[in-house]
Amino acid sequence: MASPTRIEADYLIETAYDPRAAAEAMAGEQSSGTFVPVPGETPELKERSAARIEALEITENAEAPSLPGAGRPKNGDAPIRRARVTLSWPIDNIGPSLPNLTATVAGNLFELKQFSGLRLLDIRLPAVFAEAYGGPKFGVPGTRRLAGIEGRPIIGTIVKPSVGFGPQETADLVKLLCEAGIDFIKDDELQSDGPACPFDERVRAVMRVINDHADRTGRKVMFAFNLTGELDQMRRRHDLVLKEGGTCIMASLNSVGLVGMVELGRFTELPIHAHRNGWGYLSRAPMLGWSYVAWQKIWRLAGADHMHVNGLSNKFSEADDSVIASARECLTPMFEEKPCIAMPVFSSGQSAKQAPGTYEALGSADLIFAAGGGIMAHPDGPAAGVASLREGWEAAMARVPLADYARDHRALARALETYAA
């Protein structure tokens, strides 16, 4: 896993032009960036700073252009071809800067007329990036230590309804969930510091419940408080969570943005639960945007400890293989000296039923497994819901079929009767 000396990025492209000529246009736009020769643009200068095509493989033909607005070559009916292209840039063009990295590998590329499809598949970064950025401060071991959970997934849930609850109603729900044996609870991404449920009051009310429960049981439930907001607000909210004895904060990546997340990553003394809401607009068109494999690397380097990856048989439009590829990537080291491992967070329509498939595909239990209805809608109540998830994972990790394990595990048995997925 030696790091490259140049910045590398893999793309899926679709073009009616010669794919190599189209790739050269990409490389030109993202380095010298000019379509007419200008004074001072010498061959030596180009050699020093130009983006380079490292690989190009034509994969298939497309029946029709995936995106509108693309040009066609003048000489008529060329096929529309798809190809995988790897470009590289000298690190000296930008230095180890994540914001400038995104402008380089994901800047003015996606609207180039040469392409009827362009998607960023992966990036590989020189080791200087690992020196310039902190990466996750807690990751898997730090999260496990604070949550007091080893050797199995952290079982989590989400405060629902997302909005409408005030601080006390939220705390009442948290009490019920603590008593049900939950490991981890998160705010919804729609709830941060609205007048209907102010952040400070929510933290105080919830932490009273969590601290009381910890005093009685010796186990402190991890609550990810959504501190998404302006920088000064996030600092203040972080400090309050820390002061009240909280063990996790949450932030919406697409709302905070890269510079804000890097700042948060620098000052936080708690794990960052990174929410990817909005991910759909970056990824759902198959021939446009970002693959999660590329995208999550940037946030891990910036300091995200937990990364949302959706879940198997989820309520959204994402396919299972994409979910698993995302989760695997979060657990794959980025640099030899600084692996930047983030804990993948599975959620959306999860119940005990998805445990075996998730474990089988991922080969790891270093994850947060979050369920809403999978806990709250269990016919025997939330405690049985939590128990059913733990039992599902016990079965999965022992490689015992759920139906067999359910014979003497009633919570699991009832879950198997109840949930569709």
Next chain:
Amino acid sequence: MASPTRIEADYLIETAYDPRAAAEAMAGEQSSGTFVPVPGETPELKERSAARIEALEITENAEAPSLPGAGRPKNGDAPIRRARVTLSWPIDNIGPSLPNLTATVAGNLFELKQFSGLRLLDIRLPAVFAEAYGGPKFGVPGTRRLAGIEGRPIIGTIVKPSVGFGPQETADLVKLLCEAGIDFIKDDELQSDGPACPFDERVRAVMRVINDHADRTGRKVMFAFNLTGELDQMRRRHDLVLKEGGTCIMASLNSVGLVGMVELGRFTELPIHAHRNGWGYLSRAPMLGWSYVAWQKIWRLAGADHMHVNGLSNKFSEADDSVIASARECLTPMFEEKPCIAMPVFSSGQSAKQAPGTYEALGSADLIFAAGGGIMAHPDGPAAGVASLREGWEAAMARVPLADYARDHRALARALETYAA
């Protein structure tokens, strides 16, 4: 232009389900956010916090799903319909917070299985947002004052090649452009503070040239220095530009992100030239992502003074009507008390030829008109290139056909012979 009391967002949706039921799923996901009833979720609570469908208009049928992964109703061959939907949220759900606004209007929506297409078209915000955020500090009048240009567009250009030039080579090019009579120059978005062209040295070298030129001519060319980077870097770079007598800074919106841009908007003492590189991944799939009309409002409120809008007959895939809609919106007031007008920046393959069409469609000369080849590739040199753009705009604003005006304006005449667009 009274501001709404609730947050409002317009969407274009595409669904094989009953459009109203699908819109209700959107509203549910972005407020109560639960698919099974949970304890404590009362009708009163829903009434207080739920998102509401304000309008729904079915517009057309789609032949095939625009995006993969959508579900279909169980009862067979329902048509796939497109509709415009307006949702609204109580401001008390989030308060006047831009980061939380984006999680609400553009969060976990785009991947909902109900939809084979979902695009955010516009947003309208309660007046409390205008109190909470600063908006552009300079806008049109502040930019005109600093650039010393009134009554016509500011004629601009871009340092090319984007990368490869060191500080002195950049300054040499700037000298040539100053002597050619340019009003405005910007760094390329690929150039910020790489080892090959460090920011500080570039600023010092370029400002020496610009200050010398101002001493001689009384006119200070505006240079937008790309300070995109981490927060501390942006602060330091901003202070250096100010100290050296610079009059503009530039930042890449998608690289810096919202929290970083709000911070920059707060501390800047110079106009912010906001670059939209990466915009293609947010917008190029017609049934996914963001319209610029919605997107630019967020950045204007955060403090962007200049907003890139592409140009007519550009080298990218965007159609002309989309370019003009974007530019018009930047010049349309957002709030009665705080219009947040940003100066639209036209660029990409521009020459004198686009001036009449741009003026005709926009009805305003409050814009930055930037050309690269349109200046540098003019057959009589850069001074003639700049002159041809001014002459093109004189003709446009006097509503004289370019060919007529070119009879006694040689720079324009030669430009009309030279450029295709």
